[in-house]
Amino acid sequence: MTAPAIELQGISKAFGPVQANKDISIRVMPGTIHGIIGENGAGKSTLMSILYGFYKADAGEIFINGQRTEISDSQAAISAGIGMVFQHFKLVQNFTVLENVILGAEDGPMLNASLARARGVLRQLSEEYELSVDPDQLIENLSVGHQQRVEILKALYRQADILILDEPTGVLTPAEADHLFRILDNLRAEGKTIILITHKLREIMEITDTVSVMRRGQMTATVKTRETSPEELAELMVGRKVLLRVDKAPAEIGAPVLQVEGLRHVDSHGVERLKGVSLEVRAGEILGIAGVAGNGQSELLEVLGGYADATGRVLVNGSEIDLTGAKSDGQSRRARGIAHVPEDRQTEGLIMAYTAWENIVFGYHRDPRYQSGMLMNNALIREEAQDKMTRYDVRPPNPQLAARNFSGGNQQKIVLAREIERDPDILLIGQPTRGVDIGAIEFIHQEIVRLRDKGKAILLVSVELDEILSLSDRIAVMFDGQIMGERLPAETDQTELGLLMAGVTERPDKPLIEAVDASLHEKEAREAEQHD
Numbered sequence: 001m002t003a004p005a006i007e008l009q010g011i012s013k014a015f016g017p018v019q020a021n022k023d024i025s026i027r028v029m030p031g032t033i034h035g036i037i038g039e040n041g042a043g044k045s046t047l048m049s050i051l052y053g054f055y056k057a058d059a060g061e062i063f064i065n066g067q068r069t070e071i072s073d074s075q076a077a078i079s080a081g082i083g084m085v086f087q088h089f090k091l092v093q094n095f096t097v098l099e100n101v102i103l104g105a106e107d108g109p110m111l112n113a114s115l116a117r118a119r120g121v122l123r124q125l126s127e128e129y130e131l132s133v134d135p136d137q138l139i140e141n142l143s144v145g146h147q148q149r150v151e152i153l154k155a156l157y158r159q160a161d162i163l164i165l166d167e168p169t170g171v172l173t174p175a176e177a178d179h180l181f182r183i184l185d186n187l188r189a190e191g192k193t194i195i196l197i198t199h200k201l202r203e204i205m206e207i208t209d210t211v212s213v214m215r216r217g218q219m220t221a222t223v224k225t226r227e228t229s230p231e232e233l234a235e236l237m238v239g240r241k242v243l244l245r246v247d248k249a250p251a252e253i254g255a256p257v258l259q260v261e262g263l264r265h266v267d268s269h270g271v272e273r274l275k276g277v278s279l280e281v282r283a284g285e286i287l288g289i290a291g292v293a294g295n296g297q298s299e300l301l302e303v304l305g306g307y308a309d310a311t312g313r314v315l316v317n318g319s320e321i322d323l324t325g326a327k328s329d330g331q332s333r334r335a336r337g338i339a340h341v342p343e344d345r346q347t348e349g350l351i352m353a354y355t356a357w358e359n360i361v362f363g364y365h366r367d368p369r370y371q372s373g374m375l376m377n378n379a380l381i382r383e384e385a386q387d388k389m390t391r392y393d394v395r396p397p398n399p400q401l402a403a404r405n406f407s408g409g410n411q412q413k414i415v416l417a418r419e420i421e422r423d424p425d426i427l428l429i430g431q432p433t434r435g436v437d438i439g440a441i442e443f444i445h446q447e448i449v450r451l452r453d454k455g456k457a458i459l460l461v462s463v464e465l466d467e468i469l470s471l472s473d474r475i476a477v478m479f480d481g482q483i484m485g486e487r488l489p490a491e492t493d494q495t496e497l498g499l500l501m502a503g504v505t506e507r508p509d510k511p512l513i514e515a516v517d518a519s520l521h522e523k524e525a526r527e528a529e530q531h532d
């Protein structure tokens with residue numbers, strides 16, 4: 001009988017009082033794609049970090065191809081044939097693809113001979129698995145989807161037989177996600193073993209052979225994918241039935257609250273990121289901006305939220321706001337009724353070393369309610385933080401814990417609780433449910449709709465087309481710093497939006513992925529030219 005590619009036996013790991021993994025056993029057969037799902041904080045990342053040598057388990061054993069293996073650091077993981085593709089890529093931005101791939105894999109300096117050899121291997125791998133990346137491009141000029149392929153190449157170059165992917169499609173267009181799945185399919189056909197962590201049940205159903213479910217630190221079920229359904233998986237994960245679509249009444253739309261005209265922004269490298277964006281969001285309306293990361297949506301939110309300068313005009317409730325200089329800051333925007341959930345919770349949404357209660361008041365601490373003479377009324381702030389954490393089901397609901405010690409999805413809930421609960425006139429919200437489990441997504445979507453139904457204006461930026469289609473009252477698609485078009489959700493579909501997101505405005509007569517790739521390569525070349 002074939003030995004499992006990976007077998008974990010009795011793995012446990014605690015962080016202080018939190019038992020992140022409890023006596024976990026799992027077998028992953030070679031040449032299969034094994035999905036792992038579970039609520040936020042269930043312990044998925046911890047388990048993968050143990051397998052990759054970032055954490056040492058308190059108890060338990062790891063077997064690779066039947067051999068008991070100690071994985072004390074990531075070097076040992078690589079030697080055991082394990083490669084990991086992280087959510088936050090670990091690439092050196094101002095190095096080329098080729099340099100990144102061989103960085104750390106070669107002993108000694110990068111000699112011309114090793115570069116030439118690596119180039120050959122890279123080309124071969126790239127062709128074999130349809131990865132199609134140019135070895136001489138700088139990483140900073142590549143789209144996120146292409147950067148992810150570099151991460152995969154890096155693992156393959158190090159001869160990984162086992163690949164772990166943590167939420168890999170969060171940053172991709174539908175066509176790119178399909179392409180990634182084709183790559184994974186090819187890898188499986190070559191006998192590679194893949195562990196896929198995702199919150200998206202559609203992906204689990206589409207690509208995996210087997211799926212394991214984690215709950216509160218334990219592995220609670222392992223089922224064959226073809227013998228289960230998204231509904232059953234949702235219930236196994238959350239322990240109750242989950243509404244897999246958004247329930248909302250038709251919008252009652254009022255006057256314009258946010259008006260944006262001809263917004264332009266140039267980044268610190270001289271690249272124009274917003275190229276004359278105009279849009280309007282009215283009271284009681286959710287305007288969804290669909291787009292792949294890196295096409296100006298982040299800059300749009302930053303400019304509107306007061307974190308970046310721009311030219312053009314922005315009106316809030318009919319009066320113009322300053323886009324440059326001292327009045328362009330988050331504090332003054334909050335005073336105008338604008339709340340902002342930034343796309344990147346770790347660098348912009350939270351101060352990771354601060355506690356949850358400090359983070360929940362962050363930006364609103366000057367509110368007179370929190371002042372008590374010369375001092376801050378910390379008892380009140382903590383009490384409110386506790387209350388919000390309970391409402392948003394942040395786990396563990398401990399306001400004293402530092403933000404960095406929460407799992408990704410729970411960090412997101414902390415930022416959302418802070419901004420939504422302020423009851424703003426305008427909510428700017430970037431990737432609200434990135435990394436969030438389906439039970440929590442259901443709740444977050446309800447809260448966004450509740451705010452809309454109170455007559456607030458919501459500007460939603462998301463790369464999740466399901467989310468855009470189900471939440472938005474109107475959809476604008478952004479590509480390369482411009483709005484490519486506006487659509488009503490009932491009059492469009494994933495394919496049309498996906499093409500617009502890649503800058504393709506007409507249905508092409510060649511295969512979709514070729515049209516998308518060609519458009520993305522053109523954009524990369526334009527940016528490389530502007531880059532100083």
Ligand SMILES: Nc1ncnc2c1ncn2[C@@H]1O[C@H](COP(=O)(O)OP(=O)(O)OP(=O)(O)O)[C@@H](O)[C@H]1O
Pocket residue numbers: 015016018019020038039040041042043044045046047395396404405406407408409410435437
């Ligand atoms: N370094 C740490 N210190 C303290 N607690 C931690 C640390 N890392 C993780 N935890 C806790 O361990 C538990 C499991 O976290 P983990 O990140 O593994 O969850 P996850 O299933 O990957 O969640 P998500 O889907 O939100 O990414 C959580 O309760 C988390 O708060």
